Amino acid sequence: xxxxxxxxxxxxxxxxxxxxxxxxxxxxxxxxxxxxxxxxxxxxxxxxxxxxxxxxxxxxxxxxxxxxxxxxxxxxxxxxxxxxxxxxxxxxxxxxxxxxxxxxxxxxxxxxxxxxxxxxxxxxxxxxxxxxxxxxxxxxxxxxxxxxxxxxxxxxxxxxxxxxxxxxxxxxxxxxxxxxxxxxxxxxxxxxxxxxxxxxxxxxxxx
Amino acid sequence: xxxxxxxxxxxxxxxxxxxxxxxxxxxxxxxxxxxxxxxxxxxxxxxxxxxxxxxxxxxxxxxxxxxxxxxxxxxxxxxxxxxxxxxxxxxxxxxxxxxxxxxxxxxxxxxxxxxxxxxxxxxxxxxxxxxxxxxxxxxxxxxxxxxxxxxxxxxxxxxxxxxxxxxxxxxxxxxxxxxxxxxxxxxxxxxxxxxxxxxxxxxxxxxxxxxxxxxxxxxxxxxxxxxxxxxxxxxxxxxxxxxxxxxxxxxxxxxxxxxxxxxxxxxxxxxxxxxxxxxxxxxxxxxxxxxxxxxxxxxxxxxxxxx
Numbered sequence: 001x002x003x004x005x006x007x008x009x010x011x012x013x014x015x016x017x018x019x020x021x022x023x024x025x026x027x028x029x030x031x032x033x034x035x036x037x038x039x040x041x042x043x044x045x046x047x048x049x050x051x052x053x054x055x056x057x058x059x060x061x062x063x064x065x066x067x068x069x070x071x072x073x074x075x076x077x078x079x080x081x082x083x084x085x086x087x088x089x090x091x092x093x094x095x096x097x098x099x100x101x102x103x104x105x106x107x108x109x110x111x112x113x114x115x116x117x118x119x120x121x122x123x124x125x126x127x128x129x130x131x132x133x134x135x136x137x138x139x140x141x142x143x144x145x146x147x148x149x150x151x152x153x154x155x156x157x158x159x160x161x162x163x164x165x166x167x168x169x170x171x172x173x174x175x176x177x178x179x180x181x182x183x184x185x186x187x188x189x190x191x192x193x194x195x196x197x198x199x200x201x202x203x204x205x206x207x
Numbered sequence: 208x209x210x211x212x213x214x215x216x217x218x219x220x221x222x223x224x225x226x227x228x229x230x231x232x233x234x235x236x237x238x239x240x241x242x243x244x245x246x247x248x249x250x251x252x253x254x255x256x257x258x259x260x261x262x263x264x265x266x267x268x269x270x271x272x273x274x275x276x277x278x279x280x281x282x283x284x285x286x287x288x289x290x291x292x293x294x295x296x297x298x299x300x301x302x303x304x305x306x307x308x309x310x311x312x313x314x315x316x317x318x319x320x321x322x323x324x325x326x327x328x329x330x331x332x333x334x335x336x337x338x339x340x341x342x343x344x345x346x347x348x349x350x351x352x353x354x355x356x357x358x359x360x361x362x363x364x365x366x367x368x369x370x371x372x373x374x375x376x377x378x379x380x381x382x383x384x385x386x387x388x389x390x391x392x393x394x395x396x397x398x399x400x401x402x403x404x405x406x407x408x409x410x411x412x413x414x415x416x417x418x419x420x421x422x423x424x425x426x427x428x429x430x431x432x433x434x435x436x437x438x439x440x441x442x443x444x445x446x447x448x449x450x451x452x453x454x455x456x457x458x459x460x461x462x463x464x465x466x467x468x469x470x471x472x473x474x475x476x477x478x479x480x481x482x483x484x485x486x487x488x489x490x491x492x493x494x495x496x497x498x499x500x501x502x503x504x505x506x507x508x509x510x511x512x513x514x
Contacts, residue, residue, distance in 0.1 A: 058219070100225050107221070
């Protein structure tokens with residue numbers, strides 16, 4: 001049997017911004033207060049009546065070339081055969097270098113256990129043949145999870161037939177969470193000026 | 208825009224991973240490496256008037272390097288698991304090089320100090336030469352710790368290890384000047400006027416050397432800033448943060464003006480020549496400046512938002 005490569009596709013056109021994935025993740029992974037393994041970034045653009053809200057579900061990208069795994073000094077962060085990036089909670093010494101290295105800000109210190117944690121694509125559920133909690137909860141099926149190497153899987157077929165992007169491609173980490181139709185300002189982390197068109201005039205925006 | 212037409216309504220930002228323990232650690236290893244290099248230079252030149260400085264610095268280097276890693280262990284979320292670093296090492300992580308260098312370098316430093324204090328010149332020279340690459344790597348690798356954390360645009364530059372080495376040299380010489388001046392002032396009464404004169408001359412020469420190293424440091428910082436401002440948007444953001452943003456006071460005010468330009472002026476200024484007070488004030492300022500630099504790098508580097 002071919003090697004598995006788990007990946008996720010998030011179709012933003014379907015996302016209604018209900019935060020169900022955030023709640024499901026909190027409950028499934030026992031994520032403490034103040035930190036999040038999955039969350040929605042919400043951006044509002046425009047001025048009434050031409051206003052619109054854009055959402056971007058965020059979680060660990062489980063990168064193919066994960067900088068966290070490369071920089072972890074104790075091999076507590078490692079990649080599984082199927083591509084999921086794990087943190088061994090008994091080996092992590094909490095040096096936090098992985099958090100400093102991660103371009104996506106998806107790692108956090110568990111304030112109760114004093115170790116670093118993140119999203120593992122719910123590896124325990126995946127091993128049991130289930131989908132990650134966020135995917136199972138998503139009411140609009142905006143999140144799809146599966147084996148990218150299996151051409152018959154839903155995730156591979158969506159990837160093959162849609163234009164997808166990843167966050168911060170320039171970081172050379174090969175993220176495995178792919179997005180369909182995300183908003184550019186929601187994806188960007190820095191302020192910059194853009195041209196925004198409303199009522200026939202161009203407004204310079206600082207975002 | 209007077210008020211934003213694009214607003215981030217909700218996002219999650221996690222806490223800063225590395226706090227000032229790390230910056231303090233960088234500062235102490237820098238002092239240690241700098242004073243070790245000075246000590247070995249003094250031993251290698253072998254002149255009689257260099258001996259006292261060679262002795263003081265030979266003791267300082269390992270002493271500072273025993274304090275430094277304590278900061279690292281305090282910074283760990285699980286301090287009692289620090290031994291995992293040696294058992295489960297990962298050769299692609301700069302922290303792993305560090306944990307072995309931080310073990311080897313103090314041992315070499317202690318052997319060298321014993322040789323210096325027991326006056327075995329030849330062995331002291333051999334261990335000194337062997338120790339210099341270790342001293343350089345023990346501080347150089349801290350630059351790689353920052354440079355290889357590619358998420359942070361302020362850190363991710365090839366100049367980082369060199370900037371760290373040069374600023375370590377600056378702060379190390381500064382510390383040596385302060386200690387040598389204290390010795391000259393209060394613990395050197397028995398000496399003859401001639402040796403006191405050579406001691407003073409030596410301190411002034413060291414300070415002049417420091418001024419030239421500060422100039423090299425300033426050049427490196429200038430080239431780093433210029434590249435930051437012309438590179439990608441994250442790097443521009445980081446450059447503006449330390450030039451005009453929240454860290455401008457510490458970076459421009461303390462690091463550049465108080466910690467670099469003022470000391471150069473105090474040391475090389477025509478009126479202050481031959482003034483021991485000016486040189487000591489300059490050395491204190493230099494160390495404050497280098498400490499500020501560590502703060503700006505470690506904390507400032509992490510305040511550019513990632514998501």
